[in-house]
Amino acid sequence: METEIRFTHRSLVERSKTGDRTSQYQLYELYVDAMYNVSRRFLGIKEDAEDIVQDSFVDAFKNLDRFKYESSFGAWLKRIVINKSINHLKVKRLPLTSMDEHEYHLTDEVEIEKVDAIDILKVKSGIEKLPLGYKQIINLYLLEGYDHNEISDVLGITTSTSKSQYHRAKKKLVEIINGL
Template structure:
């Protein structure tokens, strides 16, 4: 990643570090919608996502001194939002379960889906039908772009568990799309 990207909004971040409330609000305004979308995809509740978002921004502004431009501000903030969303799910005790243990699991062969048959709304609908744990893995891997090592760290599971959960979630998703 080049330095220009890493230093996106550097002036706003630096002024925010000094406690400039107007600048903090500008920074908030730039990221609030994207971060809300990240959280609501994970927790499935607008109200919970709003709470998580507020907590995330409060934590981010309190800890701005720890932001060192090793990533973009948006990536750093996104990690905070995802961690808070995961913690929220853990508090609600939404487990990652093996596909075979899920009550709606029906063993089936993976079917090929033609790309032209797919549309975003049908994919979103199918993802919502997955068990909560699978939704979390799909969101982190496919939508948020984390790799299995990162997902393992975020969820407190092994890399191999992340991979197997993703494989099972994808298989179930393909079945729902057929």
């Protein structure tokens, strides 16, 4: 009878630290799809997301000695993927729009209509139509679960800027969804 050996994530990480390729491959298989989805949400281009994910795993495996279990391995890896995705956008010199000066700037007088049971496809479509700066904030806060302090660190902005940009992005997203 064939016995299947299952390792905990911690033991996979520990074995990977020693250079065990089988454990590294198992970690890769556990996380590659989720990390691809994270990068794809930021970059929008399949091939770029694939490259970023591969680079992220290479960097993660090279730097496993720095992983100290202060978070889960997945959270640590996700931070690497997000940082690489954002840096990729900067390198490509895609314009990051100032929220205060963008054509979609909304004033506080705009009423947000209550939206009940929105079709998930409408939400995804709405997020895709957001300007890049809004999309980054929405992705980090709503989809990746970062708080405003973490977002400020990742994007190099103040916490209050993160909060105000999220507020505006959310208003714009509701406006887009209601128009669909």
